[in-house]
Amino acid sequence: MQETIANTLQTQFCTSPQISIAKPSTLAVAVMRAVHQRLEHPLIFKDPLALCLLGNTQTDMEEKLELHKNPLSTAIRISVALRSQFAEDERAKAWTLGITQYVILGAGLDTYAYRSTNTQEHVFEVDLPSTQTTKLALLNQARLRPTTSVTYVACDFEENNLCRDLVVAGFNKNQPAFFSWLGVTPYLNLAAIEKTLSFITQCAPGSQLVFDYIVDPLCLSDIERMALDILSATLATTGEPLKSFFNPTMLAKKLNDIGFSKVDDIGCEYLNAHYLSQREDGVQAGNVTRLFRVVV
Numbered sequence: 001m002q003e004t005i006a007n008t009l010q011t012q013f014c015t016s017p018q019i020s021i022a023k024p025s026t027l028a029v030a031v032m033r034a035v036h037q038r039l040e041h042p043l044i045f046k047d048p049l050a051l052c053l054l055g056n057t058q059t060d061m062e063e064k065l066e067l068h069k070n071p072l073s074t075a076i077r078i079s080v081a082l083r084s085q086f087a088e089d090e091r092a093k094a095w096t097l098g099i100t101q102y103v104i105l106g107a108g109l110d111t112y113a114y115r116s117t118n119t120q121e122h123v124f125e126v127d128l129p130s131t132q133t134t135k136l137a138l139l140n141q142a143r144l145r146p147t148t149s150v151t152y153v154a155c156d157f158e159e160n161n162l163c164r165d166l167v168v169a170g171f172n173k174n175q176p177a178f179f180s181w182l183g184v185t186p187y188l189n190l191a192a193i194e195k196t197l198s199f200i201t202q203c204a205p206g207s208q209l210v211f212d213y214i215v216d217p218l219c220l221s222d223i224e225r226m227a228l229d230i231l232s233a234t235l236a237t238t239g240e241p242l243k244s245f246f247n248p249t250m251l252a253k254k255l256n257d258i259g260f261s262k263v264d265d266i267g268c269e270y271l272n273a274h275y276l277s278q279r280e281d282g283v284q285a286g287n288v289t290r291l292f293r294v295v296v
Contacts, residue, residue: 023108024238026131029183030054030109031061032077033084035068040283044275045081045088049111052142053135072227078283080183082271083291087180087210088112090293094178094208095121101177103166105157105196105211106184109135113150122149124171126162129154157184158192163199176204176296181211186242193244194258200296201259207296209260212289216247224288248290255294266291 034050107125153169232242268285
């Protein structure tokens with residue numbers, strides 16, 4: 001079983017030779033979002049641009065669709081689709097409250113700013129300079145243009161000053177903002193995570209954040225722990241070791257202590273009830289990753 005899991009994960013996180021990108025996980029997530037558009041019906045997360053952004057890699061993906069039907073591949077892909085849809089649902093709610101600033105932390109190959117219908121919002125895409133260079137090249141190749149105002153903010157969460165970089169880019173700390181931070185915290189050290197969370201608590205009251213995290217292995221079942229161990233080993237070989245894991249209860253307390261006024265722990269129970277209860281294919285959310293929705 002361990003060998004099967006390892007082979008499946010290696011397939012998910014291998015880097016396509018057609019796209020040069022420093023973080024293989026960034027491309028893997030983009031491929032998962034694209035594969036979701038082809039394999040799951042009805043869709044959990046509708047992203048018509050996910051396929052377009054892959055460029056020549058789209059052909060490679062189509063040829064390997066059978067590999068993505070593996071149960072473990074499906075589980076990982078469903079997790080990515082669920083977190084993306086949850087974040088964008090919360091973003092939509094924030095928009096109705098008049099929150100026009102949307103900061104996507106670790107934007108990767110996210111397509112929100114190229115399909116949003118909110119023409120009056122300002123999207124800030126934060127990521128490593130090399131990732132943004134690759135993304136801009138793919139956008140140009142696909143002839144995709146932003147449908148709302150978007151600013152690219154080059155920043156390394158462990159090395160740079162996120163507050164300074166955002167403000168220089170035009171971010172207004174005195175106006176509430178919505179932040180999404182998906183697929184990033186597992187790759188950061190605790191100091192960088194706490195620094196980012198503390199910065200958000202210093203933003204205008206009413207600012208919101210949705211982020212995901214990997215659950216502490218001690219809180220997982222034996223099979224979940226084994227899959228996580230193999231995932232961690234696989235990612236380490238690609239140069240992206242997992243650094244941070246959290247006990248949900250202890251993290252909730254930390255978020256309260258840091259200064260958030262409202263803290264909601266979003267786990268598989270919530271996601272299954274809100275997104276998967278009417279499906280006929282039997283897909284379910286797992287417990288290896290969870291989300292938090294917090295308000296300043």
